[in-house]
Amino acid sequence: MTQTVDTTAALADISGDYTIDASHSRLGFVARHAMVTKVRGAFKEFAGTAHIDTANPAASSVSLTIQAASIDTGVADRDGHLTSGDFFDAETYPELTFVSTAVARDGETWTITGDFTIKGVTKSLTIEFEEGGSAKDPFGNLRVGFEGEATINRKDWGLTWNAALETGGLLVSEKVKLEFDISAIRNA
Numbered sequence: 001m002t003q004t005v006d007t008t009a010a011l012a013d014i015s016g017d018y019t020i021d022a023s024h025s026r027l028g029f030v031a032r033h034a035m036v037t038k039v040r041g042a043f044k045e046f047a048g049t050a051h052i053d054t055a056n057p058a059a060s061s062v063s064l065t066i067q068a069a070s071i072d073t074g075v076a077d078r079d080g081h082l083t084s085g086d087f088f089d090a091e092t093y094p095e096l097t098f099v100s101t102a103v104a105r106d107g108e109t110w111t112i113t114g115d116f117t118i119k120g121v122t123k124s125l126t127i128e129f130e131e132g133g134s135a136k137d138p139f140g141n142l143r144v145g146f147e148g149e150a151t152i153n154r155k156d157w158g159l160t161w162n163a164a165l166e167t168g169g170l171l172v173s174e175k176v177k178l179e180f181d182i183s184a185i186r187n188a
Contacts, residue, residue: 011134013054014144018184020048020064021143027066028179031154041073041082043096050184052144057105062112066096087159093119110146118157125150127180142186151177 028042048064068090071082083090100114101124108131116125132145153174 009133011142011144014131014134015052015054017187018050018052018144019187020046020050021183021185022046024183026179026181027064028181030177030179032175039073039078041071041079043067043070044072045070048098048184054105057103057110060100060103060105060110060112062098062100062103062114064098066098068094068096089119098125110148112148116152116157119159121157123156125152127178129180129182144184144186146180146182146184148180148182149177151175 022045025046026042027046028040030038030040032038043066045067046064048062050062051060053059068088069083071079071088071090073079073082082088085092088096097117098114100112102113104111110129110131111126112129113124113126115122127148127150129146129148132147134142134144136142154176155174
């Protein structure tokens with residue numbers, strides 16, 4: 001019988017400097033549509049770095065830059081609306097950014113608080129991440145993985161467009177769940 005392994009541990013201590021591997025990571029979101037279903041999407045272009053200090057988690061830091069125009073929900077018309085002035089206004093505000101201001105750790109759970117900027121509005125955001133393990137890939141890279149999520153009210157960042165439904169309620173939910181599946185490569 002084959003045993004399935006959910007995580008690996010190539011590193012006894014994951015401390016170090018890392019670069020997010022965008023080709024093996026996902027920055028996604030989920031929003032309710034017409035109050036009856038969920039629409040999922042992701043940003044396809046982003047870059048980020050992390051400094052991890054397991055002995056002193058408060059000395060850790062994260063920085064992330066997301067290209068607003070890279071939003072992808074699988075529907076070109078919807079993506080065009082989301083990059084318009086009604087939502088992200090990607091022409092005027094091409095980037096969303098997150099820069100950590102505090103990092104804490106409890107076992108394998110990391111709590112990262114930072115300044116999240118969308119459309120020129122900066123608000124504090126706290127994201128809880130679970131360690132997904134570490135591995136040495138076939139190319140000799142040391143990798144770490146993290147999964148996290150947070151729920152925001154999009155109106156807090158000036159994303160206020162909506163349409164009323166005949167049956168009551170709104171077309172797009174104010175609450176949006178952010179999903180982070182991160183693979184980061186340790187810098188040499």
